[in-house]
Amino acid sequence: MHRFRIANMNCGGCAKGVTAALRRADPLAQVDIALEPREAAVMSSLETVHLEQALRDAGWQVERIAA
Secondary structure (H helix, E strand, O other): OEEEEEOOOOOHHHHHHHHHHHHHHOOOOEEEEEOOOOEEEEEOOOOHHHHHHHHHHOOOOEEEOOO
């Protein structure tokens, strides 16, 4: 499980954008978004660094959350 805090994710539209960015990196990723703490939990076979970079490339302000 990969977990990220996304500072500039504020609404449902943002959540869709985050999900889309993650699924572009890994179409099979399972993404769970929590807007209030601004967090995304991702089940993916990709390494955390790749998912984090996909989010950054899409313009999201990302911070890894330790497992």
